[in-house]
Amino acid sequence: MSRSRSTKKRPDAYHHGDLRRALIDAALRTLTRHGVEELSLRALARDLGVSPRAPYRHFATKEELLAAVAVSGFRASASFTEERLVAAGPDPLARLRAVGEAYVLFAVQHPAAFRIMYAPYATVNENAPELLRARAEGHAAAMAILEDAQRAGLVREGDPMQLALAFWSTMHGLATLLIEGQLARHDRPIDAAFLATLVSGLLLDGLKRP
Structure with a gap:
């Protein structure tokens, strides 16, 4: 009597289409614990229980994988921000404030992704079309809100790109200081949400039409 063999896959086996996402998620886990220099495709393959060459069917280099991690971060950031825009309602100033606050809070909640999204150019394949x-979609969404505020007469006149740069660079600076622990104080806990609200409010006061 013949005995049929089990065809059940191992829990760590990935069918076609799953491994790319698994590599991105595994890379983020590694980056949460270690720096970029500790990340390697072969190590991720070992952690995921696949052959050492399997990751190369999806990413030719570590820089390509990091670009995919950055794309994943921008998409997650867009969803994170959209939730706050819905809550902010139609008022352009409230929406602009929501964008600034969401930028900082996403960074604080997802520091590994944020660091790769804005990593030095040598770290990530900057020419990856995705x-x-x-990145362009994220910038365009914020610019559209600022331009809406200008058209409504709520924000001062001027080159919207320059105004957006001032707004972004300030919120980016705060986000970076927070995730790098440079604002930590032993006598008082740091409230990232409070700081994001405070700084974005001060920025809007400066951007409002005189």
């Missing part, structure tokens, strides 16, 4: 598109 990354260029994801």
